[in-house]
Amino acid sequence: MTLAYLSIGSNIGDRLHHLVEAVRALHSHDGVEVLAVSSIYETAPVGYTDQADFLNVTIRVETVVGAQELLAICQQVEQVLGRERTIRWGPRTVDLDILLYGTDNIEAENLVVPHPRMHERAFVLIPLLEIAPLIAHPMAPGKLYSEEVAVQDSGVLLWKKVDGVEHFLRLKG
Secondary structure (H helix, E strand, C coil): CEEEEEEEEECCCCHHHHHHHHHHHHHCCCCEEEEEECCEEEECCCCCCCCCCEEEEEEEEEECCCHHHHHHHHHHHHHHCCCCCCCCCCCCCCEEEEEEECCCCEECCCCEECCCCHHHCHHHHHHHHHHCCCCECCCCCCCEHHHCHHHHCCCCEEEECCCCHHHHHCCCC
16 A cells, blocks of 8 residues: 555636545545545646636545556546646646655656655645645655745635545535
């Protein structure tokens, strides 16, 4: 079993519904168990800014599938929930990113773990630190993600407090 952390965001349509359905799909998948879900945070878009604000969560999963298979599962969930890839960093019904996969360092054409920009993104780090406050960068032993400058970003707003996986899965958009 491997612990992995994923970031999920949505800014099209019923954002909360898309987040809940993404977590539900992962949680019901054989070989993937969602152990923790952060509270829901609202943030302005990064990169391409001419779009609606995002809702974001981070989840901790325990899985028996490899990183590439987990990526395929995430992409399948995105497709089922209507994700269209037209503009880089553009609007999307749902976006699932693997942040960490155990302590693995993966550099493949279609997957880089740890996620290469996570340390710069408060919308990733703040929810991550909520569910794993002492998590350290696997490639820099002893360096906590809580020490990253991005954590100080005041543009990440608590949208809804979440009290566990079951509470999150009962939320309605």
